Amino acid sequence: MTTIVMTGGSSGFGAIAAGRLVQSSDTRMLIGARSPSADTVPLDLTRLDSVRAFVGSVRERLDDTRIDALLLNAGTVLPNDGGRTPDGYETTFAVNHLAHYLLLRLLLPALADEARVVLTTSGTHDPATGASLATPRHADASLLAHPDRDPDRHTQPRKAGEHAYTASKLCSILTARSLHAHPDIRSRHITVIPYDPGQVFGTGLARDLAAPLRAAWAVLGTPLGVPLRRFNRNLNTRAGAAQALANLALGATMPPEGQTYAALRRGRLTWPDPSALARRDDLAQALWHDSARLVGLPG
Numbered sequence: 086m087t088t089i090v091m092t093g094g095s096s097g098f099g100a101i102a103a104g105r106l107v108q109s110s111d112t113r114m115l116i117g118a119r120s121p122s123a124d125t126v127p128l129d130l131t132r133l134d135s136v137r138a139f140v141g142s143v144r145e146r147l148d149d150t151r152i153d154a155l156l157l158n159a160g161t162v163l164p165n166d167g168g169r170t171p172d173g174y175e176t177t178f179a180v181n182h183l184a185h186y187l188l189l190r191l192l193l194p195a196l197a198d199e200a201r202v203v204l205t206t207s208g209t210h211d212p213a214t215g216a217s218l219a220t221p222r223h224a225d226a227s228l229l230a231h232p233d234r235d236p237d238r239h240t241q242p243r244k245a246g247e248h249a250y251t252a253s254k255l256c257s258i259l260t261a262r263s264l265h266a267h268p269d270i271r272s273r274h275i276t277v278i279p280y281d282p283g284q285v286f287g288t289g290l291a292r293d294l295a296a297p298l299r300a301a302w303a304v305l306g307t308p309l310g311v312p313l314r315r316f317n318r319n320l321n322t323r324a325g326a327a328q329a330l331a332n333l334a335l336g337a338t339m340p341p342e343g344q345t346y347a348a349l350r351r352g353r354l355t356w357p358d359p360s361a362l363a364r365r366d367d368l369a370q371a372l373w374h375d376s377a378r379l380v381g382l383p384g
């Protein structure tokens with residue numbers, strides 16, 4: 086039996102991946118979702134107390150069973166960086182990075198030897214990808230949690246919102262970098278993969294953006310968007326992004342020696358280097374320790 090714990094498995098391409106994983110033989114899925122159903126475990130990533138309760142429920146259901154794959158796929162995009170969670174942190178950073186960091190830290194002891202951890206990130210963290218979003222200037226957890234303290238905060242709310250998103254996705258890759266160096270992860274041969282699905286139209290990711298963007302996101306997710314794929318290697322289908330995620334979860338696709346960052350390009354997994362900031366050990370270490378402080382854990 087393969088046991089998989091997942092966030093972001095309730096809609097978007099994550100729901101397709103979860104469906105495929107459930108169909109694959111002998112797989113048990115524990116999916117955290119904010120609109121709980123009989124098949125999911127309650128989880129609202131805007132609240133750190135909900136993350137702690139989720140981990141408690143998962144551990145109870147697992148009993149002594151170990152987790153073979155942990156998929157941290159939930160994510161949000163907001164029109165600005167003005168939202169604050171009940172814990173007082175900027176919402177995009179809190180959901181995409183901080184809540185997942187806490188979840189990961191609390192579930193690390195429950196991972197099986199040779200387990201896989203997949204953190205869904207985004208190529209938009211990297212200026213070289215050429216996305217039109219504001220790219221991250223730093224991964225300072227205190228400033229990302231409290232952008233009003235950032236002296237270089239974008240003055241345009243839309244750009245500030247984009248920065249919150251791309252910086253949160255930089256944080257996913259830096260967290261993976263810290264995990265690679267973690268003695269427990271190394272000794273138990275756990276594989277950690279930051280996964281960029283490329284651009285996947287037609288999911289719910291644009292739900293909080295302005296109406297024209299929402300409409301374009303939906304239309305480009307229909308067959309009308311297919312011709313664009315010829316001109317842009319970053320564009321992928323929901324089914325393609327889901328299958329790549331499912332393959333990583335099951336260990337059917339593994340990183341080549343020396344590479345860890347998986348990027349889906351023209352429907353195929355590639356293993357490029359992430360951005361220069363994402364390769365900085367000093368940033369990874371600082372983020373790990375500062376995130377621990379923000380969620381109340383020892384560094």
Ligand SMILES: NC(=O)c1ccc[n+]([C@@H]2O[C@H](COP(=O)([O-])OP(=O)(O)OC[C@H]3O[C@@H](n4cnc5c(N)ncnc54)[C@H](OP(=O)(O)O)[C@@H]3O)[C@@H](O)[C@H]2O)c1
Binds near residue numbers: 094097128205288
């Ligand atoms: N689509 C793209 O072009 C693209 C590109 C790069 C990276 N990504 C990343 O890929 C992942 C999946 O995105 P998607 O495009 O499939 O978007 P989506 O359809 O919006 O799916 C996002 C998932 O995250 C969950 N989620 C969001 N906020 C949550 C919260 N506060 N608590 C618990 N769960 C929450 C959603 O739950 P609900 O079902 O309750 O909404 C949903 O399951 C995200 O991490 C996204 O950043 C997407």
